[in-house]
Amino acid sequence: MKVLLVSxxxxxxxxxxxxxxxxxxxxxxxxxxxxxxxAGHAVRILDLYAEGLxxxxxxxxxxxxxxxxxxxxxxxxxxxxxxxxARLLKKEFPGLKTAAGGIHASYLPAQCLRGGDFDCAVVGxxxxxxxxxxxxxxxxxxxxxxxxxxxxxxGKPFATPQRALIEDLDSLPEPAxxxxxxxxxxxxxxxxVSTAPAASVLTxxxxxxxxxxxxxxYGYGGRIRKRSPRLVVAEMxxxxxxxxxxEFQFEDPSFTCDPGHVKEICRLxxxxxxxxxxxxxxxxxxxxEELFAAMEAAGCRRALLGVESGSQEMxxxxxxxxxxxxxxxxxxxxxxxxxxxxxAFILGTxxxxxxxxxxTNAFARExxxxxxxxxxxxxxxxxxLFDGLAAEGRLDLDKVYxxxxxxxxxxxxxxVEMSAVPAKKLLRLMEEYTRGxxxxxxxxxxxxRTLLLPGEISRVxxxxxxxxxxxxxxxxxxLAGKGQDENSWTY
Numbered sequence: 367m368k369v370l371l372v373s374x375x376x377x378x379x380x381x382x383x384x385x386x387x388x389x390x391x392x393x394x395x396x397x398x399x400x401x402x403x404x405a406g407h408a409v410r411i412l413d414l415y416a417e418g419l420x421x422x423x424x425x426x427x428x429x430x431x432x433x434x435x436x437x438x439x440x441x442x443x444x445x446x447x448x449x450x451x452a453r454l455l456k457k458e459f460p461g462l463k464t465a466a467g468g469i470h471a472s473y474l475p476a477q478c479l480r481g482g483d484f485d486c487a488v489v490g491x492x493x494x495x496x497x498x499x500x501x502x503x504x505x506x507x508x509x510x511x512x513x514x515x516x517x518x519x520x521g522k523p524f525a526t527p528q529r530a531l532i533e534d535l536d537s538l539p540e541p542a543x544x545x546x547x548x549x550x551x552x553x554x555x556x557x558x559v560s561t562a563p564a565a566s567v568l569t570x571x572x573x574x575x576x577x578x579x580x581x582x583x584y585g586y587g588g589r590i591r592k593r594s595p596r597l598v599v600a601e602m603x604x605x606x607x608x609x610x611x612x613e614f615q616f617e618d619p620s621f622t623c624d625p626g627h628v629k630e631i632c633r634l635x636x637x638x639x640x641x642x643x644x645x646x647x648x649x650x651x652x653x654x655e656e657l658f659a660a661m662e663a664a665g666c667r668r669a670l671l672g673v674e675s676g677s678q679e680m681x682x683x684x685x686x687x688x689x690x691x692x693x694x695x696x697x698x699x700x701x702x703x704x705x706x707x708x709x710a711f712i713l714g715t716x717x718x719x720x721x722x723x724x725x726t727n728a729f730a731r732e733x734x735x736x737x738x739x740x741x742x743x744x745x746x747x748x749x750x751l752f753d754g755l756a757a758e759g760r761l762d763l764d765k766v767y768x769x770x771x772x773x774x775x776x777x778x779x780x781x782v783e784m785s786a787v788p789a790k791k792l793l794r795l796m797e798e799y800t801r802g803x804x805x806x807x808x809x810x811x812x813x814x815r816t817l818l819l820p821g822e823i824s825r826v827x828x829x830x831x832x833x834x835x836x837x838x839x840x841x842x843x844x845l846a847g848k849g850q851d852e853n854s855w856t857y
Contacts, residue, residue, distance in 0.1 A: 367504040368408045369496070370433035370455075371395040374440075374447040375414040388554030389416050390566045390615055394468060394492070395439055396541030401493040404539055407500055411542070414451065415444075416550040424451065425458055435463050435500055437488070440470035440478065442747055442766060452483040463503055467492040473581070473747035475516035476523040477763050486517040490529050491571070493538065535571065535593045540601050548609050556708040556737040559643040559667045562612035565605045569598050569631060573619050575649075576685050579674075579715055581748030582619040592627055599634040606640050614644040621646040625657045632664035643667045650688040653696040662703035669700060670708045675715075676729025677722040684715060685750075690729065697733050706736035714743045714792045715751065718785035723792075727799045734809070740799045742780055742792045755782060 373392040392413055399409040410431045414424060428436075436455050438448040452464040466478045467488035475487035486509065488495045495514035502509050509515065514529025532538065543565075553564045572590035573582040605611040622628055635642070645668035646661075673693050675681050681688060700707045711726050730738050745752040747766060755761045760782050779789040787795070803809065 367500045368432055368434045369399075369402050369410075369500055370428060370431060370436045371399055371409065371411045372436060372438045372448070372451055373411070373413040373415055374438060374444045374451055375418075376441075376444045376447065388557060389551050390553070390564070390617075391541070391543070391546055391548070391551050392439060393541050393566050393568055393617060395437075396543065396545065397538055398437065398467075398493050398496050399542035399545055400539040401497050402500060403542060405497055405501070409542070409545065411545045413546060413550065414447070416546075421454060425454060428455060428458065433459065433462060435465065435503055437465045437467055437492070437496055438484070439468040440466045441468060442470045445470045445478070449478075449481055449483040453481075456483065465496065465499060467496070469581070470747060474763060474766065475525075477766070479516065479518050479523060480764065486515045489514055489516055489525075491532055494532065495529050531589075531591065532571075533591060535591050536597055540604070543605065543609060548611065553613060553615060553645070556706075556739070557615060557645045557668050557670070559613055559645075562643075563610045564613040564615065565602075565609065565611040566615050566617050567598060567602055567605075568617045569593050569595075569621065569627070570618050570624075574623055575620060575687055576750070577674075577687075578684050578750040579712060579743060579746065580619075581746045581752070590623065592624065595627065595630040595634055598631055599638055602635070602642070603638050603640060606638075606642065612642055614642060616644065616646040619647060620649055622648045622652045622657065625652055625654065628657060629660045632660040632666075635664040640665075645669060647672065648696065648700075650692040650696040653692070653699050655699065658699045658703040658705070662705065666703075666705055668708070669705050670710060671696060671700075671735070673709045673729070673733070674712045675722065676711075676726035676732075680715065680717055680722050680726075683717045684712075693729075693733065697735065708737040708739060709733055709735040710739045710741070712741055712743045713796055714780060714783075714785050714787060714789075716784045718787055720787055720791075723787060723795055727795075727802070730799065730803055731806075738800070738803050740796045742789075742796050743784070744780055745782065745784075751784070755784075 373395055392411065395411050399411055402409045410433070412419070412424065412427055419427065433455070436452065438452055440448045448466065452466070455462055456464060463485045464483065465486050465488050466475075466484040471478045471487040472489045475489055478484055478487045486499070488499070492514075495512060498512045499509060499515070502512055509517065510519070510524070510526060513527040515526045516523050517526075518524065548563055548565065551564060552558070558564070570590050570592040573580075574590055602611075602614060605614075642665045644665050646666065648669045648671050650671065650673075671693070672686075674684055674686055676690070678690055681690070697707060697709075709730060711730060713723055713726065730740075745755055745761065752761070756763060779793060783789050785792075
């Protein structure tokens, strides 16, 4: 069977937000493609976000292949784009079956099916489900016998038996890198070390933590499953030798949650002889001298540290599982081991006050990371806060998608207020804290000292553009005669 796998565009982000976010290979689709190819199916991947294809170009590429089944990765921020793509394909190819998979489809399958653009939703890990779905369709069988699906039956959502998790991740083939053009991808401005080709690697699935604002633990019951460090590094070596990758991003949401696993990966990277740099997410409660020394030796140069708040009370409310002192120690370790840190903070979760927000700003300045990211919180489908709001009827689940879920310096008001600080005030604080951090003379001088490093001038320029992009758009609108009110927020 011919299976087309599509990563949708994200057209609600401006160019500055795109550069800040980066664009990395769609590992979810690449794993699925590898499994399908191993079983003899013909597979193509179209990454509309990375390639910037118009609708006409998308359809032209699809016609060249002639798909019989199309699977769309769904993310909350781009679900409307995925649905539009499925609609185009169904008009072009009568009889084509479409499936929605990924984060959004797993959390909100019934909502995914309501528009009629998707014939089914794949819930949870999709490799085995898509393989069985393709097999059933090729054999003309009823897909109600495929576990892990939600489909419409008599006009109502019908769930097939739940799909068990893949216990042995080593049984999966390597992602199908041969189906993408690696040159289309690049790291975000706070993750890149150089301008060298970059690739993504996953070392485990699941997350053992229960942060109320996050949905990474969805479907895993807090349980993680790890890949063999030997296979992880073998995959990196293949990307290094055959595709020229010199930078890597570990996509695990909590890469350092098992320090022993990380240290073994680092040992094998050193043993491989690869000369690389890489970035990852780190947890303040797992940082140690031994761990960071191993990471530095193996090439770790960038780290994202989810701090979230400068108030211990707020961290406890979020069930973050870290302390402010642990964050301070982690920052000190990162500096000692030559890692640049992007510290991420959230404004507006339940319990937030102007005082706790002020504490967050003060803590960010105290830590003085290389990069800082303040975001106004948007409820993530599948997270504890989201589920609570949905149960209270404070969210319209049919409208949970699109520009509301752009999180990189978004200027859009949150869809629901959860704290004592009004939405408009949260946006003003986000902008005030961001500019205040980056425009400090000490910070500016620190950045100027690094401008001769490869690619640093470009990263600084894009960062400045992101910080001031709101003003650029307001100026553009005024010049175009749109007459925006000076207190309005443009999107």
